[in-house]
Amino acid sequence: MNPIKRQRIxxxxxxxDVATFRALTARDDATAVxxxxxxxxxxxxxxxxxxxAPDLPATAFVKLAPTRPAERFxxxxxxxxxxxxxxxxxLHPELSxxxxxxxxxxxxxxxxxxxxxxxxSVRDAAFPPLATGATAEQALAVAAALATxxxxxxxxxxxxxxxxxxxxxxxRNTRLGPHSWHLLHTIPKDFNDIAPPEIRTEAxxxxxxxxxxxxxxxxYPHTLIHGDTHLGNICFVGDRPVLFDWQVTxxxxxxxxxxxxxxxxxxxxxxxxxxxxxxxxxxxxxxxxGTTRLTFDDAWDSYQLFxxxxxxxxxxTAAFGRxxxxxxxxxxxxxxxxxxxxxxxxxxxxxxxxxxxxx
Numbered sequence: 001m002n003p004i005k006r007q008r009i010x011x012x013x014x015x016x017d018v019a020t021f022r023a024l025t026a027r028d029d030a031t032a033v034x035x036x037x038x039x040x041x042x043x044x045x046x047x048x049x050x051x052x053a054p055d056l057p058a059t060a061f062v063k064l065a066p067t068r069p070a071e072r073f074x075x076x077x078x079x080x081x082x083x084x085x086x087x088x089x090x091l092h093p094e095l096s097x098x099x100x101x102x103x104x105x106x107x108x109x110x111x112x113x114x115x116x117x118x119x120x121s122v123r124d125a126a127f128p129p130l131a132t133g134a135t136a137e138q139a140l141a142v143a144a145a146l147a148t149x150x151x152x153x154x155x156x157x158x159x160x161x162x163x164x165x166x167x168x169x170x171x172r173n174t175r176l177g178p179h180s181w182h183l184l185h186t187i188p189k190d191f192n193d194i195a196p197p198e199i200r201t202e203a204x205x206x207x208x209x210x211x212x213x214x215x216x217x218x219x220y221p222h223t224l225i226h227g228d229t230h231l232g233n234i235c236f237v238g239d240r241p242v243l244f245d246w247q248v249t250x251x252x253x254x255x256x257x258x259x260x261x262x263x264x265x266x267x268x269x270x271x272x273x274x275x276x277x278x279x280x281x282x283x284x285x286x287x288x289x290g291t292t293r294l295t296f297d298d299a300w301d302s303y304q305l306f307x308x309x310x311x312x313x314x315x316x317t318a319a320f321g322r323x324x325x326x327x328x329x330x331x332x333x334x335x336x337x338x339x340x341x342x343x344x345x346x347x348x349x350x351x352x353x354x355x356x357x358x359x
Contacts, residue, residue, distance in 0.1 A: 009112045011112060013048075016114075025103045025110050030050055033048050033049070041126040043069065079172075079176075083249065084247045084249075085107040085113035089103040094152060123237050130230060133336075136266075137239070139265075140274065142234060152258070153251075171252055173252040174214040199338055221293065224251060255294070257298055259305075259340075263336060286299075305344075305353065311346075314330075
């Protein structure tokens with residue numbers, strides 16, 4: 001944890017005065033901080049205008065633990081804010097190519113945390129709307145970027161050492177996440193046009209067998225995964241993807257990140273045209289150092305299977321009644337996830353895997 005005292009972890013953006021900014025960033029040459037553009041969701045977000053030395057950034061982006069009741073409960077249960085602050089603090093030196101520039105991060109380990117990162121809009125970053133979806137070129141760039149991350153931490157012994165807090169034992173994806181899967185029961189009926197009753201009935205097995213499914217996921221080759229790779233958490237600086245919102249990063253099944261991205265964030269017709277190209281790009285980049293970590297066939301099988309994780313994420317988001325992402329991106333993500341699950345027959349593949357494991 002940063003040397004900032006526990007009581008100095010800000011709760012709200014306007015708690016960040018110049019003294020707190022200095023303590024978090026080790027920039028004693030800041031002379032003033034002004035908060036603007038406050039927004040609420042799974043985190044409280046704002047922009048900071050910074051005055052001081054010429055080499056200080058003029059603006060920065062800050063994330064804090066959420067303050068609204070439902071989101072605050074979810075944050076504390078999943079330790080989202082703490083997990084993200086630790087991800088930036090511990091991993092940024094190795095992942096600076098795919099993370100925003102970091103100015104400061106701290107957590108008290110009890111639900112309150114803060115991350116101060118670059119304001120990517122200053123670099124003219126492009127933020128493609130989730131409702132619109134990624135282009136084929138953007139999607140292929142994301143596949144390569146994910147492979148770069150995964151290669152660095154592929155089945156790493158560090159998950160038993162300095163990254164033990166991200167290990168399968170503590171995974172937000174397979175240890176904590178399944179607690180929320182029951183929310184699939186509560187997807188509002190006004191989503192029936194894109195998630196009709198028949199798909200909901202078939203998907204009940206995701207709730208009934210969630211712990212067996214989580215155990216199955218832990219049998220796949222593991223690495224550091226972002227865990228929430230929808231397009232709303234990705235921007236592009238030129239043609240380079242930058243991933244943010246590392247709240248649920250953990251040790252997890254590698255191809256899950258790619259399948260989840262493709263099934264939520266690419267228009268379905270575009271995805272169908274490039275599915276195999278996405279997997280091929282991912283595998284080639286993953287194995288680019290001469291070590292074969294996955295074959296195309298194994299990656300393709302996982303890609304088809306793990307589309308079910310996109311349905312879970314999109315369904316849980318819809319269950320929150322558009323409060324997390326808004327109407328258009330919520331509907332787009334759920335619609336694409338349902339189509340991907342159907343295209344790949346992911347739930348049938350999952351049932352077969354569970355039977356095989358039980359046998």
